[in-house]
Amino acid sequence: MDRISILARGAALAVFAPLCVPAQAATGNVFNPKISLILSGQYAHYSNDAEAEMPGVVLGPETEFKTSGFSLGESELVMESNIDDRFHGWATVAFENEGGETVVAVEEAYINTLSLPYGLAVKLGRFYSDVGYQNHQHPHAWEFADAPLVYRTFLANQLGDDGAQVRWLAPTDVFLEFGTELLRGDGFPAGGDQRDGIEAWTAFTHIGGDVGSGGSWRVGLWHFDGNAVDRRSGEDVETGFTGDSRIDGIDLVYKWAPDGNPLVRNLVLQAEAMRRSEKGTVVYDPDGSGDTSAYDGDQFGWYVQGVYQFMPRWRVGLRYDRLSASNSVANPVADTSLALLADDASTPQRYSAMVDFSNSEFSRFRIQYNRDESRPDGEDADNQFIVQYIVSMGAHPAHQF
Amino acid sequence: MMKTISGAFAAVLLLLTQPAAAQLKVFACEAEWAALASALGGDNVDVYAATTALQDVHKIQPRPSLIAKYRKADLLVCTGAELELGWLPQLIEKGNNAQLNPGAPGNFEASRYVTMLEIPAKIDRAQGDVHPYGNPHIQTDPRNIGKVAKPLADKLAELDPAHAADYARRYQDFNTRWTAAVDKWTAAAAPLKGVPVISGHKAWAYLYDWLGIREVATLEAKPGIPPSGAHLQELLGGLKTQPAKMIVYAAYQDHKPIEWMAEHSGLPTAELPFSPGGAKGTDNDLFATFDVTVQRLLDAAKQSPQS
Structure with a gap:
């Protein structure tokens, strides 16, 4: 048999088909949840080995840079299924590398309604909040290997918590939805002790539509209100915060492809801005020296990024990040996080560029460069290189817009 | 921000107080089902095509405008067989329209009414993007369009019984013309x-x-x-x-x-x-x-x- 017909026969077994396919063959497992496994890993290099601290803020837990050298990235096991005709369930278990140790964490585990009337939907359990644009995306779906600085500093990369969400979709031609989340208050920038009620809440609205045959957009406005009681920073020497933390945010995304067909070329532009106000007490090294200060701060952060697919499989992306702060710290003890928090004169910023290659919908390889100028003044700019792979196996669920 | 939100609320209230349109709102996943629903429904239906022939229907973004249209639709007409797997589940989850859920009366899958080809014997992604329910591009055979027309006309009549006679008449007319056209194409x-x-x-x-x-x-x-x-x-x-x-x-x-x-x-x-x-x-x-x-x-x- 000649080569072409062998190829044709091979192709005949397979079928031109969609993004994601459940791996359920005609065996007895058709009612099993759809399961997918995301594997990722990276090699990272940093020109500056100094601790990844930032002036004008107290960083939350798990906000250090990716481990230098080879390391396992965020690998996730996702299971989802309809529970019955009225409920759907979803769980994401993540395997992460934290300071050389592998940690297993339940990132999301929620049920959501499928058949409430009047355009209402309710979600219960642990979930990523629908505030902001990037917040609901799992790290494997991010356009860059790391979170924007404003996400890293204000939300410890991503706001996830236990609670309930109610969402109402208006019956309008323009996309318009309103939602609110009542949360346990474990997710940064809330957190700490005495989580015995609704210690945090959010409200958000999204508006969106199309521009011509190839463009679509969404704008979001949101608010977060959280209560922290001895919230710890997660560094080697911890800093505790007790008080209120509030964030107002706006997010914009615009996607374009010729005739709405992203096959060959497409563009994704996104930008988000957040203002966070915190008021309360900070304690440096609460288990040791216990230096305490009153703290009343305002921080502002934003990023803008664009990712362009210029030919099938290949994309390039650019991102710019910036932060500023205006903090009043009554007792800025030198050489502690209190002094770092009081340092609101500098403006942390970062330039990022990336190229990625996707062999199929299920595998992606990325090279990213960051020029990171987010450390306190006097520190050298950090030239960061990250080489990353992300693959997806099994019935990977569709991604949100 | 408060101004924007209150303005948006006012706009919503205005829309809610308007009388609902009498037309049956059809959300068609593909242009062929939009065309078929228009042919069978005439003025009784208001058809929205979610995708165009210039788009790869596997790679559609579940974008805000689609969610808004989904929310308002009375009937969803799609190929099914998991052709829309990359985006329809997101519309179901975000579109909050129980009428269109799989198994609900407002959900119509065309591939249920035709014989599927190329159902793979082996499912392995090393073979590429394989499809366990068979090749979903059923619309490239006009005889399949003919097979879907009758159940779709019946579905329109079920959801809009006041115009049942219209749908039956339009189906008869379409079917006569379609059968003749298929014979003509086959011969040519x-x-x-x-x-x-x-x-x-x-x-x-x-x-x-x-x-x-x-x-x-x-x-x-x-x-x-x-x-x-x-x-x-x-x-x-x-x-x-x-x-x-x-x-x-x-x-x-x-x-x-x-x-x-x-x-x-x-x-x-x-x-x-x-x-x-x-x-x-x-x-x-x-x-x-x-x-x-x-x-x-x-x-x-x-x-x-x-x-």
């Missing part, structure tokens, strides 16, 4: 029987089954994975022993590999609409779509070098 396409072709994608199983066309190769080595230069070279070499008469591809596909192959092999190409709107004059018109499809195949066969 007789010279295509047994003709060997190269396809851009594995998208034409039903068309080839209908006309007896023989697919000897696809430009994609594996479905859903863009063709590499090496694979194209290999195909070109293989043409010497396994000749083909033309290259068949859909309007929405990447034209570059097709142009490369046409140039190097000297084979004529047939760009087919794939769905209504995929060629000039075929917007929302199933009859014109197949007129163009058959004509372009015949034209390409005529240009084909004699072997």
Whole structure:
């Protein structure tokens, strides 16, 4: 048999088909949840080995840079299924590398309604909040290997918590939805002790539509209100915060492809801005020296990024990040996080560029460069290189817009 | 911010207080079902096509405008067989419209009414983007459109009983014209029987089954994975022993590999609409779509070098 017909026969077994396919063959497992496994890993290099601290803020837990050298990235096991005709369930278990140790964490585990009337939907359990644009995306779906600085500093990369969400979709031609989340208050920038009620809440609205045959957009406005009681920073020497933390945010995304067909070329532009106000007490090294200060701060952060697919499989992306702060710290003890928090004169910023290659919908390889100028003044700019792979196996669920 | 929100609320209230339109709102996942629903529903239906023939229906963004349309629809008409797996589940989750849930009266899957081809014996992603329920591109055979028309007309009548007689009458009319047209196309396409072709994608199983066309190769080595230069070279070499008469591809596909192959092999190409709107004059018109499809195949066969 000649080569072409062998190829044709091979192709005949397979079928031109969609993004994601459940791996359920005609065996007895058709009612099993759809399961997918995301594997990722990276090699990272940093020109500056100094601790990844930032002036004008107290960083939350798990906000250090990716481990230098080879390391396992965020690998996730996702299971989802309809529970019955009225409920759907979803769980994401993540395997992460934290300071050389592998940690297993339940990132999301929620049920959501499928058949409430009047355009209402309710979600219960642990979930990523629908505030902001990037917040609901799992790290494997991010356009860059790391979170924007404003996400890293204000939300410890991503706001996830236990609670309930109610969402109402208006019956309008323009996309318009309103939602609110009542949360346990474990997710940064809330957190700490005495989580015995609704210690945090959010409200958000999204508006969106199309521009011509190839463009679509969404704008979001949101608010977060959280209560922290001895919230710890997660560094080697911890800093505790007790008080209120509030964030107002706006997010914009615009996607374009010729005739709405992203096959060959497409563009994704996104930008988000957040203002966070915190008021309360900070304690440096609460288990040791216990230096305490009153703290009343305002921080502002934003990023803008664009990712362009210029030919099938290949994309390039650019991102710019910036932060500023205006903090009043009554007792800025030198050489502690209190002094770092009081340092609101500098403006942390970062330039990022990336190229990625996707062999199929299920595998992606990325090279990213960051020029990171987010450390306190006097520190050298950090030239960061990250080489990353992300693959997806099994019935990977569709991604949100 | 408060001003924006209160303005938005006012707009919503205004819309809510307007009387609901009497027309049945149909959300069609693909242009062929939009055209069929329009033909069967006439003025009684308000049809929205979620995708166009210039888009790859596997790779649609579940964008805000689609969610808004989904929310307001009374009937969802899709191919099914997991063709829309990359985006429809997101519309179901975000669109908050229980009427359209799978299994609910407002959910209509066309692929349930036809015989599926190419159901794979083995499911492994090493084979590319395989599809466990068979090839979902059922609309490329007009006989399948005919098979879907009756249950779709019945569905419209079920959801809008006040106009049941209209739907029955329109179906009779459509079916008469369609049956005649299929006979005409089949007769006209007789010279295509047994003709060997190269396809851009594995998208034409039903068309080839209908006309007896023989697919000897696809430009994609594996479905859903863009063709590499090496694979194209290999195909070109293989043409010497396994000749083909033309290259068949859909309007929405990447034209570059097709142009490369046409140039190097000297084979004529047939760009087919794939769905209504995929060629000039075929917007929302199933009859014109197949007129163009058959004509372009015949034209390409005529240009084909004699072997």
